[in-house]
Amino acid sequence: MAARRIHVICGAPTHDTGYVRVELLTALQRHEDAWVTVGDDFSDIAKIVAADAIVAYTCNVSPDAAALDALEAFLDRGGRLFAMHATNALIRFTDGPPIVAQGIAIPGQVDTTDTNPRFTRLLGSRFLAHLLLAPMQVDIAAPDHPLVAGIAPFAVEDEPYVLELTAPAQVLLTARFSGSNPGYVLSDWPDPVDRVQMYLRPHGKGSVLYLALGHSSGRHDFQPLMEEGPVTRGPWEAPGFRQVLDRAVAWAVGADGQ
Structure with a gap:
């Protein structure tokens, strides 16, 4: 197999991107043909243009028009984009009043109005809200698909993410939950x-794989909102999540045979 250029974009405020970056690079380096570069955002157009695959773990990182042109061209020619967790989250705080959510003082509610629809259309979804970190069961929605075939439903501790699809997609994993999070403008999810x-x-000759699971935060990642917080590894310690992650990475590298 020829070398596969993989560009990892890992930069997510309020997340332990140091931990996640190491875990993603470790998973990629199990594939000898993966030729990996690393960035914090979508600004390195040359790396996007050169890539065969991109692995993205970001939060509130909004690519500009030049980066979106490069991403669209990358997918149109057959590139594979594996995006995780909060990559589709574009957020701002309302003007108040301040509130405390999950022990974190924030200046206002989190507003997830779509500020970059071109990006969320490319990804195929946008982030609406998440509930507080909690155990949840993840179910297999397409048991015959190679990315999840043979994987049993599994339990994780994670932020239950509420997404809105912005393009037709094949759903592979789901989770059933309800609840509320007062930290968000879209706070209530009762059903x-x-x-x-x-x-x-x-997308064109390429494709986008999106995995909403994947929260992790370190002791100092919520500064300046919170001086110190608990270290959370969430789903990264769950065997089922690791199975899914390994298959997603193999898909990105092209080691899945597809």
């Missing part, structure tokens, strides 16, 4: 319905 946690969608 216990199956909510998308992983999907695959085509």
Whole structure:
């Protein structure tokens, strides 16, 4: 197999991107043909243009028009984009009043109005809100698909993510939950319905794989909102999540045979 250029973009405020970066690089280096570069955001156009695959773990990182042109061209020619967790989250705080959510003092509610629809259309979804970190069961929505075939439903501790699909996609994983989080403008999710946690969608000759699971935060990652917080590894310690992650990385590298 020829070398596969993989560009990892890992930069997510309020998340332990140091930990996640190491975990993603470790998973990638199990594949000898993965030729990996690393960045914090989407600004390195040359790396995007050169890539065969991109692995993104970001939060509130909004690519500009030049980066979006490069990402669209990358997908149109057959590139694979594996995006995780909060990559589709574009957020701002309202003007108040200040509130405390999950022990964190924030200046106002989190507003997830779509400020970059071109980006969220490319990804195939946008982030609406998440509930507080909690145990949840992840179910297999497409048991015959190679990315999840043979994986049993599994439990994780994670932020239950509520996404809105912005393009047709094949749903691979779901989780059923309901609840509220007063930290968000869109705070109430009272109906216990199956909510998308992983999907695959085509774009040109390429494709986008999105996995909403993946929260991790270190002791100092919530500064300046919070001086110190608990260290959370969430789903990264769950065997089922690791199975899904390994398959997603193999898919990105092209080691899945597809």
